[in-house]
Amino acid sequence: MKSLKNRKISISKPKFSDNKKSFYITTLGCPKNTADSRSMRESLIREGFFPADNPENSNFHLINSCTFIKGATKETIETILEAGEIKKKEKDQKLVVVGCFAERYPDEIKKEIPEVDYVFGTGQYDKAGLLLKEKFSKDLKVFTRFEDELFIRESESDAQTPHAFIKISDGCNRGCSFCIIPKLRGSFREVSLFEILEDCKKMLNKGAIELCLVSQDSVFYGKNTEILMDTIQKITDLDKLKLLRLLYLYPDKKTEKLLDLVIQNEKIAPYFESPIQHVSDKILKSMNRTGSYSFYKNLFLKARQKSGLEIRTSIILGFPGETTEDVDLVLKFIEEVKPEKLALFSFSPEEDTPAYNLPRNISGKEVSHRVNLVRDFHLEILKKIHQERIGKIFDAIVSEKEDENFLVRRFQDAPEIDEIVFVDKKDLKLGQIGKVRIDSFSEYDMEGTWIQ
Numbered sequence: 001m002k003s004l005k006n007r008k009i010s011i012s013k014p015k016f017s018d019n020k021k022s023f024y025i026t027t028l029g030c031p032k033n034t035a036d037s038r039s040m041r042e043s044l045i046r047e048g049f050f051p052a053d054n055p056e057n058s059n060f061h062l063i064n065s066c067t068f069i070k071g072a073t074k075e076t077i078e079t080i081l082e083a084g085e086i087k088k089k090e091k092d093q094k095l096v097v098v099g100c101f102a103e104r105y106p107d108e109i110k111k112e113i114p115e116v117d118y119v120f121g122t123g124q125y126d127k128a129g130l131l132l133k134e135k136f137s138k139d140l141k142v143f144t145r146f147e148d149e150l151f152i153r154e155s156e157s158d159a160q161t162p163h164a165f166i167k168i169s170d171g172c173n174r175g176c177s178f179c180i181i182p183k184l185r186g187s188f189r190e191v192s193l194f195e196i197l198e199d200c201k202k203m204l205n206k207g208a209i210e211l212c213l214v215s216q217d218s219v220f221y222g223k224n225t226e227i228l229m230d231t232i233q234k235i236t237d238l239d240k241l242k243l244l245r246l247l248y249l250y251p252d253k254k255t256e257k258l259l260d261l262v263i264q265n266e267k268i269a270p271y272f273e274s275p276i277q278h279v280s281d282k283i284l285k286s287m288n289r290t291g292s293y294s295f296y297k298n299l300f301l302k303a304r305q306k307s308g309l310e311i312r313t314s315i316i317l318g319f320p321g322e323t324t325e326d327v328d329l330v331l332k333f334i335e336e337v338k339p340e341k342l343a344l345f346s347f348s349p350e351e352d353t354p355a356y357n358l359p360r361n362i363s364g365k366e367v368s369h370r371v372n373l374v375r376d377f378h379l380e381i382l383k384k385i386h387q388e389r390i391g392k393i394f395d396a397i398v399s400e401k402e403d404e405n406f407l408v409r410r411f412q413d414a415p416e417i418d419e420i421v422f423v424d425k426k427d428l429k430l431g432q433i434g435k436v437r438i439d440s441f442s443e444y445d446m447e448g449t450w451i452q
Helices: 031-046 070-089 100-104 106-112 125-135 148-160 181-185 193-205 218-223 225-236 253-264 281-286 293-303 324-337 364-389
Strands: 022-027 060-065 094-099 118-120 163-167 210-214 243-246 271-273 310-317 341-346 393-402 405-410 421-423 433-441 446-450
Touching: 022 031, 031 060, 031 094, 031 125, 031 163, 031 210, 060 070, 060 100, 070 094, 094 100, 094 125, 100 106, 100 181, 106 118, 118 125, 163 193, 193 210, 193 225, 210 225, 218 225, 218 253, 225 243, 225 253, 243 271, 253 293, 293 310, 293 324, 310 324, 310 364, 324 364, 341 364, 364 433, 405 446, 421 433
Parallel strands: 022 060, 060 094, 094 118, 163 210, 210 243, 271 310, 310 341, 421 446
Antiparallel strands: 393 405, 393 433, 405 421, 433 446
């Protein structure tokens, strides 16, 4: 973690008012953190705290952090520093940093960012309310738990969006050489089927109609594909569920077997998200990942058997030992498979990972060149995909509202991750399901007409 000693910051000593117990959660990182923030929110409300509309109006500002790669770490630090500036103006505010960054750098945060009042790491999200009450017991002298009716009313705002992320496990056993997650989240731990179904029912009862299953490694659930498939089937049997989206499917034999259910079950979104990270056998071996060029290609081609399905994957470029021939393989793979959604990352050497000590043979400038080369190549393919969408009609969901326009998602697009369709129609409702015709597109997003 880069030292922050040269910063000039004046520190104000907050004076806490007994009758103020509001909180605001800033969530960074991936949808898994979104699910963790929901768990924190419920814990805080249960213990008598109540949500604020923004950080400025909160007595407790909690930052759910991310440190997966250097870019995420930088964003987390910047967000904490910005929150520190807000705290200077709000004199009775406490600043709390939680999650992966807090797990990785607790001592550095306490030393380098004294505006932070409290730090706790991963695995304690559902205890956030109790932790804050214990830590700030002197400030919270008069404090009672909310009545159940008030808890229910306050927690209903969880359903402001028609989707919800449902966490089915935490941690990972894969041991990818570049990944810091096992150090931060620990080994794989699954959520019980009972808890998963209860969480699903709770969010459906609050108004969500689309559920997205998230974890570090979804296909490892149950350590048996049959158990995972049975779990998914039980979720899709829930009456109020309209759409189930499976995320974070590690590309291996379990995923290949799972695809049979994805293809057959109409409630499962026509969407296949599987991060391959590379296609060169040599690089995959160095990354300590299973799979190969031919396996990944066949896996994605099998996924295409579901009508209208679109593919999302990710690739890391600039991994130690990567050659221009390896990049050519990536380009060839993209041309053959034509994934509609592609996330590209520059290799980020993270301390405490095996890949950190590998000889680095590629300059930062060259890594950026490779990322841009692959991105531009994919954008040309995406342009053709967009052109083929013009005039076509897709099943869609009204996802959110921005000013006077509604933002619509095709079933092929995941919430908070993928493309959106801008629709100029005033009488839509959030969560409404219907049809959208694609009329035009920009680089990624689209414009369309709601026709049903």
